[in-house]
Amino acid sequence: MIGLLLAAGAGRRMGRAKALVTGPDGVSFVERGIAALRHGGCHPVVVVLGAEAKRVRPLAAAADRIVEAGDWAAGQSSSVRAGLDGVADLDAYAVCLLLVDLPDVGADVVRRVREAAGDGPTVLARAAYDGVPGHPVVIGRDHVADLLETLSGDTGARGYLASHDVLLVECGDLATGRDVDRPQDL
16 A cells, blocks of 8 residues: 655645644654654655655655645645656555644554555545544545546545545544644644
8 A cells, every 4th residue: 555645735824834844853744744654554655745845855755756746736636636646657556645734643543544444446444533534544546536536626535535435444542633734733
């Protein structure tokens, strides 16, 4: 299963690209996301960059592949599209999408969702935190073409997932799954 880290946003409310934000331990969000995917059992790990790509690229060096979303400012859907297009040549049954601004989502969450999803090309699964759907999201390759047709704006795969039967994997015992949007959220 491919690990796909979406790290292209400008982080306007944060005041800088979230990929560049570091936690109290000094580890950047992009490095943390790559490690969560890799140690959660995803291979290869691909990072989608956009805003501040030149500054983020060195921090993303541990990724197996880096993809740039040229139209990153159009919203999350452009990052999802760039990521899925950027792995189209890889032979994998599914991708595991993770957002860069979820610093408490670690390898244990990725592993649980990945294992619960199984290994078929029709899988659709996502983490839930106290019953609320979140990330990571596992999307089987049989869904990719249809998903790409639905992408627009800043909603990513939300609409597609809402209209399909998705396995929710409870992970509230492992993390909060809350995104970090502003400095005070850290």
